[in-house]
Amino acid sequence: MSRGAAKIVGLAALGVVACAVPFVASSFHVFQLTQIVVYAIALLGLNLLTGFNGQISLGHGAFYAIGAYTTAILLDKVGFPYWATVPIAGALCFGVGFLFGLPALRLEGPYLALATFALAVTTPQLLKVNALERWTGGVQGLLVEKPGSPIGGVLDADQWLYFLSLGVAFGLYLVAWNLLRGRTGRALMAIRDHPIAAATMGIDTALYKSLTFGVSACYTGVAGALGALLAGFVSPDSFTILLSIHFIVGVVVGGIASIGGMLFGAAFVTLVPNLADRISQAAPWAIYGAVLIAFMILMPTGAAGFARAVARRLFRGGNQPI
Amino acid sequence: MQAFLHQLLSGLATGAIYASLAVALVTIFKTTHHVNFAQGELAMFSTYIAWSLIQKGLPYWATFPATLAVAFVAGVVIERVVVRRVEHAPVLSVVIVFIGLLVICNSLAGWIFGFSIKAMASPFPSDAWYGSAYLSAHELGMIAVTLAVLLCVFLFFRFTRLGLAMRAAADNPESSRLVGVRVGWMLALGWGFAAALGAVAGMMAAPVVYLEPNMMTGVLLYGFAAALLGGIDNPWGAALAGFIVGVLENLAGAYLVGTQLKLAVALVVIVGVVTFKPAGLFGRRLVVRV
Amino acid sequence: MSAILELRGVVASYGAAPVLHGVDITVDNGAVVALLGANGAGKTTTLRAICNVLVRVDGDIRFAGHRIDGKSTESIVRLGIGHVPEGRGTFEGLSVDENLRLGAYVRRDPQVAADFDRVFAHFPALAARRRQQAGTLSGGEQQMLAIGRALMMRPRLLLLDEPSFGLAPIVVAQIFSILAAINRDEGMSMLVVEQNAHHALALAEQVYLLETGRVVMSGPPSRIAGDAAVRRAYLGQ
Numbered sequence: 072m073s074r075g076a077a078k079i080v081g082l083a084a085l086g087v088v089a090c091a092v093p094f095v096a097s098s099f100h101v102f103q104l105t106q107i108v109v110y111a112i113a114l115l116g117l118n119l120l121t122g123f124n125g126q127i128s129l130g131h132g133a134f135y136a137i138g139a140y141t142t143a144i145l146l147d148k149v150g151f152p153y154w155a156t157v158p159i160a161g162a163l164c165f166g167v168g169f170l171f172g173l174p175a176l177r178l179e180g181p182y183l184a185l186a187t188f189a190l191a192v193t194t195p196q197l198l199k200v201n202a203l204e205r206w207t208g209g210v211q212g213l214l215v216e217k218p219g220s221p222i223g224g225v226l227d228a229d230q231w232l233y234f235l236s237l238g239v240a241f242g243l244y245l246v247a248w249n250l251l252r253g254r255t256g257r258a259l260m261a262i263r264d265h266p267i268a269a270a271t272m273g274i275d276t277a278l279y280k281s282l283t284f285g286v287s288a289c290y291t292g293v294a295g296a297l298g299a300l301l302a303g304f305v306s307p308d309s310f311t312i313l314l315s316i317h318f319i320v321g322v323v324v325g326g327i328a329s330i331g332g333m334l335f336g337a338a339f340v341t342l343v344p345n346l347a348d349r350i351s352q353a354a355p356w357a358i359y360g361a362v363l364i365a366f367m368i369l370m371p372t373g374a375a376g377f378a379r380a381v382a383r384r385l386f387r388g389g390n391q392p393i
Numbered sequence: 394m395q396a397f398l399h400q401l402l403s404g405l406a407t408g409a410i411y412a413s414l415a416v417a418l419v420t421i422f423k424t425t426h427h428v429n430f431a432q433g434e435l436a437m438f439s440t441y442i443a444w445s446l447i448q449k450g451l452p453y454w455a456t457f458p459a460t461l462a463v464a465f466v467a468g469v470v471i472e473r474v475v476v477r478r479v480e481h482a483p484v485l486s487v488v489i490v491f492i493g494l495l496v497i498c499n500s501l502a503g504w505i506f507g508f509s510i511k512a513m514a515s516p517f518p519s520d521a522w523y524g525s526a527y528l529s530a531h532e533l534g535m536i537a538v539t540l541a542v543l544l545c546v547f548l549f550f551r552f553t554r555l556g557l558a559m560r561a562a563a564d565n566p567e568s569s570r571l572v573g574v575r576v577g578w579m580l581a582l583g584w585g586f587a588a589a590l591g592a593v594a595g596m597m598a599a600p601v602v603y604l605e606p607n608m609m610t611g612v613l614l615y616g617f618a619a620a621l622l623g624g625i626d627n628p629w630g631a632a633l634a635g636f637i638v639g640v641l642e643n644l645a646g647a648y649l650v651g652t653q654l655k656l657a658v659a660l661v662v663i664v665g666v667v668t669f670k671p672a673g674l675f676g677r678r679l680v681v682r683v
Numbered sequence: 684m685s686a687i688l689e690l691r692g693v694v695a696s697y698g699a700a701p702v703l704h705g706v707d708i709t710v711d712n713g714a715v716v717a718l719l720g721a722n723g724a725g726k727t728t729t730l731r732a733i734c735n736v737l738v739r740v741d742g743d744i745r746f747a748g749h750r751i752d753g754k755s756t757e758s759i760v761r762l763g764i765g766h767v768p769e770g771r772g773t774f775e776g777l778s779v780d781e782n783l784r785l786g787a788y789v790r791r792d793p794q795v796a797a798d799f800d801r802v803f804a805h806f807p808a809l810a811a812r813r814r815q816q817a818g819t820l821s822g823g824e825q826q827m828l829a830i831g832r833a834l835m836m837r838p839r840l841l842l843l844d845e846p847s848f849g850l851a852p853i854v855v856a857q858i859f860s861i862l863a864a865i866n867r868d869e870g871m872s873m874l875v876v877e878q879n880a881h882h883a884l885a886l887a888e889q890v891y892l893l894e895t896g897r898v899v900m901s902g903p904p905s906r907i908a909g910d911a912a913v914r915r916a917y918l919g920q
Contacts, residue, residue, distance in 0.1 A: 121485065125485070127484065127485055127488055129430075129488070129492070174664065174668045177667070177668060177671070178667055178668075179484075180484035180485075180488070181426075181427065181428040181484060181487075181488060182428075182667050182671070184428065184430075184484075184488045185428055185617060185621075185663065185667070186663055186664055186667055188430065188614075188617075189614055189617065189618075189659065189660045189663045189664065190660065192610055192611065192614050192656065192660075193614070193656050193657050193659070193660040196653065196654060196656045196657060197654070197657060199653060200653055200654060201651075201653060312610065316492060316495075316496060319489060319492060323489055327485070351504055352503065352504075352508065353500040353501070353503040353504035353508075354500070354504070355500075356496050356497075356499060356500035356503075357496075357497055357500040357501065357504065359493070359496050359500075360493045360494065360495070360496035360497030360498075360500060361493070361497065362493075363489050363490065363492060363493030363496065364475060364490050364493040364494070364497075366489075367479060367482065367486040367489050367490050367493070368478050368479065368490075371482075371486060554788070557777075557781060557784060557785060557788075558785070558788060560774075560776075560777060560781075561774050561777065561781075561785050564774045564775065564776045564777060565772060565773075565774050565775070567736065567737075567768070567772060568768065568772035568773070568774060569774075569785075570736065570755075570756040570757050570760070571734065571736070571756065571760055571766045571768065571772065572760065572785050572786055572788045572789070572832070572836065573757050573760050573761045573788050573789035573836075574757065574785070574788060575757050576757075
């Protein structure tokens with residue numbers, strides 16, 4: 072079987088499993104699966120910016136928070152229908168991300184990481200500010216009403232939210248995949264690897280970088296919106312620097328500059344805390360830390376890179392970006 | 394007026410903490426061009442070690458140097474074992490490794506010492522005669538200790554053979570090798586120094602912000618702000634900027650934005666400096682060869 | 684006369700691409716040897732290979748009879764090799780005084796202070812600028828500082844990479860006459876890499892001509908300068 076065919080078969084099988092599982096799994100597991108799907112969208116957003124375009128962000132938790140709070144506020148204070156809040160959250164985050172991307176143009180590597188790190192650390196404080204309490208709910212945050220299933224007989228609320236997230240994820244992944252395998256993807260990676268050469272070849276580096284920031288923030292904002300619907304509440308302390316670090320871990324483990332790997336990364340950061348928590352409260356983070364260091368030294372291309380290497384041995388075929 | 398003076402002097406005291414941390418960050422940046430995101434957590438862990446020694450009955454005047462020594466060794470070991478392996482790796486890998494160190498330190502501290510808040514007494518007695526209405530004994534002590542430590546560091550780098558070798562390694566590693574300087578070990582020593590300075594910052598901060606695994610995250614942000622403001626490659630600029638940031642934070646908190654948004658001051662300084670004046674107040678403009 | 688430096692079959696590469704393809708060079712004790720060649724011939728690479736800087740080296744390199752290939756740069760120079768690199772390599776953020784102090788970094792003997800005086804005697808321009816930051820010196824002064832720094836090590840062998848580069852002719856003449864004096868009075872062996880062949884030929888007693896990583900000719904300066912083809916190709920005549 073050629074690599075291309077094997078890949079399609081694999082994806083189809085994954086799709087079938089993904090659609091079948093919620094009918095056999097418990098409510099809690101459906102919840103977890105939805106969380107994985109939501110994180111997969113967030114990680115894809117981060118990977119677009121950091122993995123494919125080389126702009127290091129340690130602050131994507133902030134965009135997740137903006138998306139989440141957008142949904143919460145629109146639902147609670149303005150009375151929008153829940154499904155409308157998601158694209159609005161995405162659009163808003165695109166704008167914020169694009170605007171953030173403009174000064175970010177002047178920041179290289181560690182400086183950009185530092186600025187986004189600062190943003191992430193400050194986010195909970197900003198969300199607690201008294202002046203905005205009327206909207207944000209201050210320290211307590213806001214409750215988010217879980218959407219009911221429009222086809223109550225076939226799917227319960229949890230399953231409906233799962234399929235909704237799955238659908239959104241599928242669409243966003245398709246868009247990203249299409250974007251990245253063509254000129255845009257090559258331009259992004261050229262900017263990442265040889266920024267000056269890219270500029271001299273006529274690529275509008277500034278525009279691409281700012282747009283990528285916007286799109287990346289949009290994806291993570293959409294994830295935040297879905298995440299708020301899933302969690303049922305938003306509060307400032309849900310969006311600390313640790314969330315941004317979660318995202319970085321997910322991208323590293325799944326594979327920098329790999330779309331497919333993000334699913335694996337999302338599963339990793341969703342499940343590890345659950346499992347490792349039983350050992351001790353500190354254990355998940357110790358694992359994360361060890362994983363980050365070990366992966367950078369031993370397996371810089373992450374799980375996706377590892378899978379690619381295995382696949383190369385199993386199926387003799389050409390090189391593909393995913 | 395009295396209140397203003399009090400805020401100013403208090404700001405200098407917290408600025409002492411930021412100055413120590415900023416010098417630590419700049420030391421590592423100057424020698425390796427890396428931003429050490431884990432500096433705060435290393436400092437926190439060192440402070441826990443100091444706390445343990447005190448719990449075991451060691452008097453403070455012995456605990457202080459002992460903790461500095463332990464921190465120094467830990468810094469050297471971390472550089473040789475972990476950081477060296479990503480010396481030539483792309484920036485993203487290095488940043489991730491530092492985040493990994495941050496996370497490990499934080500979780501190790503939580504695991505070994507627990508997550509509950511612990512009190513750490515100040516070594517400066519609260520009823521000392523040199524306290525006053527404007528400045529508590531601890532605050533004065535913080536400034537004095539930090540200045541003393543910074544003075545020692547300055548004298549070391551300016552007048553010792555090893556200090557010169559470390560400055561050379563930071564200035565031009567290739568030429569340093571050509572005169573026989575073991576550049577790898579100079580980097581490790583730089584890390585040791587930075588770790589020890591971070592420990593000073595942590596031990597000064599603990600009586601004020603209370604000892605718990607997340608105590609240094611905000612402090613680290615101020616340290617970064619100070620390091621950038623002073624010029625990321627200028628240790629003395631960073632020290633001065635530390636005091637400036639401390640005062641700014643206090644005054645802004647008292648008169649401008651309220652205590653809630655004090656951390657946002659650090660964010661504004663960081664984003665402002667890197668956007669408008671990346672070399673900071675006293676740093677050298679970096680020219681990158683195409 | 685024994686050799687202070689011997690290269691036998693040295694292959695040097697940056698990454699996967701070899702730049703030197705088996706080079707044999709001998710520097711006799713107390714001699715001045717010139718390494719000439721066009722741009723990209725591999726002259727700088729040869730000096731780097733000796734000190735194991737930035738290149739991967741295969742082959743046999745001996746200093747005073749001991750093999751030094753494969754050792755770290757720091758340990759090689761500690762054996763007594765002073766390397767004045769291409770581009771001078773001064774510590775630009777440090778003062779003239781500190782640059783010279785670093786030259787004597789590996790020495791513990793008490794004559795270091797006297798050597799300061801000797802370097803300033805050779806280069807009075809530096810004496811006037813002891814506290815000045817090295818990065819603010821002129822090109823010629825930085826070159827003198829780089830040589831002075833290497834001299835502070837009291838090396839047995841001095842490696843000089845294009846000491847005339849970017850300097851005014853009068854300064855170049857000055858530097859070469861100082862090198863000649865040092866070689867004559869102290870018997871210091873030297874390996875000088877130059878594109879500007881005129882002064883190198885006047886100073887050296889043995890010349891190697893390098894072309895795309897191979898030694899194509901060697902011998903006393905008269906023989907090199909006497910060859911019409913060489914004169915046309917390399918000496919601009």
